[in-house]
Amino acid sequence: MSQPLVAILDDEPEIRNMLSDALGEAGFRTVSFGRATEFEAALRKTAPDVCLVDLGLPDRDGLTLVHRLALESGAAIIIISGRAQVQDRVTGLELGADDYIIKPFEPAEVVARVRARVRDARPAATGGASTAQFAGWTAHFDRYVLEDAEGRETSFSHAEGEVLRLFLEAPKRLINRTQMQEALGGAAGESFDRAMDVRISRLRTKLGEDPKNPKLIKTIYGAGYIFLGDVTWR
Amino acid sequence: MSQPLVAILDDEPEIRNMLSDALGEAGFRTVSFGRATEFEAALRKTAPDVCLVDLGLPDRDGLTLVHRLALESGAAIIIISGRAQVQDRVTGLELGADDYIIKPFEPAEVVARVRARVRDARPAATGGASTAQFAGWTAHFDRYVLEDAEGRETSFSHAEGEVLRLFLEAPKRLINRTQMQEALGGAAGESFDRAMDVRISRLRTKLGEDPKNPKLIKTIYGAGYIFLGDVTWR
DNA sequence: CCGAATTGTAACGAATTCTTTCAGCGGGTC
DNA sequence: GACCCGCTGAAAGAATTCGTTACAATTCGG
Numbered sequence: 466m467s468q469p470l471v472a473i474l475d476d477e478p479e480i481r482n483m484l485s486d487a488l489g490e491a492g493f494r495t496v497s498f499g500r501a502t503e504f505e506a507a508l509r510k511t512a513p514d515v516c517l518v519d520l521g522l523p524d525r526d527g528l529t530l531v532h533r534l535a536l537e538s539g540a541a542i543i544i545i546s547g548r549a550q551v552q553d554r555v556t557g558l559e560l561g562a563d564d565y566i567i568k569p570f571e572p573a574e575v576v577a578r579v580r581a582r583v584r585d586a587r588p589a590a591t592g593g594a595s596t597a598q599f600a601g602w603t604a605h606f607d608r609y610v611l612e613d614a615e616g617r618e619t620s621f622s623h624a625e626g627e628v629l630r631l632f633l634e635a636p637k638r639l640i641n642r643t644q645m646q647e648a649l650g651g652a653a654g655e656s657f658d659r660a661m662d663v664r665i666s667r668l669r670t671k672l673g674e675d676p677k678n679p680k681l682i683k684t685i686y687g688a689g690y691i692f693l694g695d696v697t698w699r
Numbered sequence: 700m701s702q703p704l705v706a707i708l709d710d711e712p713e714i715r716n717m718l719s720d721a722l723g724e725a726g727f728r729t730v731s732f733g734r735a736t737e738f739e740a741a742l743r744k745t746a747p748d749v750c751l752v753d754l755g756l757p758d759r760d761g762l763t764l765v766h767r768l769a770l771e772s773g774a775a776i777i778i779i780s781g782r783a784q785v786q787d788r789v790t791g792l793e794l795g796a797d798d799y800i801i802k803p804f805e806p807a808e809v810v811a812r813v814r815a816r817v818r819d820a821r822p823a824a825t826g827g828a829s830t831a832q833f834a835g836w837t838a839h840f841d842r843y844v845l846e847d848a849e850g851r852e853t854s855f856s857h858a859e860g861e862v863l864r865l866f867l868e869a870p871k872r873l874i875n876r877t878q879m880q881e882a883l884g885g886a887a888g889e890s891f892d893r894a895m896d897v898r899i900s901r902l903r904t905k906l907g908e909d910p911k912n913p914k915l916i917k918t919i920y921g922a923g924y925i926f927l928g929d930v931t932w933r
Numbered sequence: 934c935c936g937a938a939t940t941g942t943a944a945c946g947a948a949t950t951c952t953t954t955c956a957g958c959g960g961g962t963c
Numbered sequence: 964g965a966c967c968c969g970c971t972g973a974a975a976g977a978a979t980t981c982g983t984t985a986c987a988a989t990t991c992g993g
Contacts, residue, residue, distance in 0.1 A: 526881070529881075529882060536829070536840070541819070551805040551807060551808050552807075554808050554811065555807050555808055555810075555811040558808075558811035558812060558814065558815045559811055559814070561818075562815065563815050563819060564798065564815070571785040573785060573786075573789050574785050574788050574789055574792075576789075577788065577789040577792035577793055578792060580792065580793070581792045581796070581797050581798070584795075585775070585797060585819070622969085622970060622971085623970085623971095624970075624971065624972095625970095637841060658972095659950085659951090659972085659973075659974080659975095660971080660972050660973080662949095662950060662951065662952085663951085663952080663953095663971080663972070663973090664971085664972095665950095665951090666950095666951060666952060666953095667952095667971095669951095670952095676951075676952085678852075678854060683842070683843055683854070684949095684950070684951085684979090685843070685857050686856060686857055686858075686948095686949065686950075686979075686980050686981080687857065687948085687949070687950095687980080687981090688857060691843075693841070693842050856979085856980065856981080857980085857981095858980075858981060858982095892982090892983095893940085893941090893942095893982085893983070893984080893985095894981080894982050894983075896939095896940060896941065896942085897941085897942075897981080897982070897983085898981085898982090899940095899941090900940095900941060900942055900943095901942095901981090903941095904942095910941075910942090918939095918940065918941090918989095920938095920939065920940075920989080920990050920991075921938085921939070921940095921990080921991085
């Protein structure tokens with residue numbers, strides 16, 4: 466994955482530019498939005514690593530937005546706000562924000578805090594392990610073998626392994642399509658990439674999922690996929 | 700994994716106690732140290748999830764310590780410091796700290812920030828409550844599953860989930876139409892938005908409501924909707 | 934009780950996603 | 964080299980999801 470992507474949501478253009486410039490110089494890609502609705506629409510297609518959200522937007526309650534983001538996107542969320550009360554900060558953080566920066570702010574600090582978020586988002590808890598257990602299955606990525614609860618082994622292919630690993634590295638988090646395309650070595654996915662769906666479909670079959678009611682790999686219409694099940698890396 | 704462990708390093712006993720108390724009430728286990736040397740010795744035995752480190756300790760350069768911690772321990776690191784300059788914060792964060800709190804601080808904010816660190820260290824445990832019980836139903840928002848009194852599961856879609864969550868978050872309170880439109884990510888469409896009604900209708904069906912006499916989702920003509928039923932979030 | 938405003942819902946259709954089928958590719962075998 | 968075979972993506976059609984439309988049902992003021 467190339468440079469981390471930071472999404473900026475603020476209604477004041479100057480602030481958007483200031484942040485965008487500072488982050489750009491620091492080596493981040495950025496996208497900016499002035500309204501929550503645009504922002505959310507874009508979020509369906511893009512998958513930022515960090516979201517900088519200004520509270521007090523004109524067209525929506527910012528905290529509600531933060532809450533939804535926290536639950537539905539895997540991105541780190543940093544609130545930027547003019548409200549300096551402790552209570553504001555606490556509720557913001559409780560609702561799922563990862564950090565809270567008070568206006569007026571120094572761009573340098575914002576950059577540093579964004580870096581801190583990106584840094585610890587990277588090492589997914591899989592410290593070099595090559596075997597994962599979940600829902601009665603054991604996946605051996607070193608041998609390309611999937612073992613069921615009774616110890617019977619099936620082998621899986623490289624493509625299937627990529628998808629499975631992606632899911633197992635981010636369990637219980639929403640993964641949207643672009644995110645997945647990128648991770649799958651996908652050529653900057655044009656929207657007509659059914660390939661990914663097919664991979665997922667085949668993986669589901671291999672995991673014995675009931676198509677009508679999948680328990681492990683769920684589809685969130687218009688948003689992406691989410692892998693349920695507790696994963697333990699060995 | 701029981702309660703997360705927070706290690707506190709500060710040379711002032713009152714601060715150690717204040718933090719320890721506040722975090723203890725919030726359900727964390729804590730260990731406190733007054734000197735960096737003790738702290739490091741103890742670190743070999745215990746593996747805290749979060750370290751609260753006061754800069755400006757008598758016996759060692761705090762930033763060096765932070766740097767080593769960041770490299771060697773998997774714990775999240777939060778700096779607490781009286782030095783309020785932007786530059787201090789930036790270097791602290793660059794050196795590997797995950798957050799930087801300025802003295803004097805409110806215990807409540809520290810707790811909230813510790814929670815935020817613990818939360819994203821463990822993607823498995825969704826920070827906020829994600830399961831709600833009401834009228835014999837159990838809604839699992841993390842799995843998009845609705846469970847009836849006999850334990851039978853149906854999955855609900857994203858759109859249905861949004862409506863349901865909205866109701867469950869504000870039970871026994873009137874929710875007017877505009878409020879709902881906004882919360883549902885709806886492009887604040889003008890009055891020709893039957894979409895919302897349809898969503899609610901479909902949700903009612905899924906909840907097995909009697910159209911003539913809904914028990915859970917009531918319509919207040921000309922005002923909005925109200926969700927009856929006692930909700931318990933888990 | 935009548936009419937207008939408001940709300941419910943069935944039916945349609947657009948967008949999105951799932952799955953089957955088919956063909957190309959590469960590796961291995963004879 | 965000819966053949967077989969599993970892997971993978973493309974294409975196509977089926978199936979979902981969900982908003983819109985149209986109309987039925989309900990409520991309220993008079």
